[in-house]
Amino acid sequence: xxxxxxxxxxxxxxxxxxxxxxxxxxxxxxxxxxxxxxxxxxxxxxxxxx
Ligand SMILES: [Zn+2]
Numbered sequence: 001x002x003x004x005x006x007x008x009x010x011x012x013x014x015x016x017x018x019x020x021x022x023x024x025x026x027x028x029x030x031x032x033x034x035x036x037x038x039x040x041x042x043x044x045x046x047x048x049x050x
Pocket of ligand 1: 031
């Protein structure tokens with residue numbers, strides 16, 4: 001599974017623990033951006049946007 005940084009689109013992000021809600025977080029070494037991946041696990045939700 002390829003994950004791209006939301007800020008710089010780099011694909012060499014690494015896992016950075018979890019949020020309190022249990023969503024995986026990732027960190028990008030290029031832009032030092034930390035973000036959580038939620039849309040992947042909610043892919044079957046027709047209400048998801050973006
Ligand atoms: Zn980045």
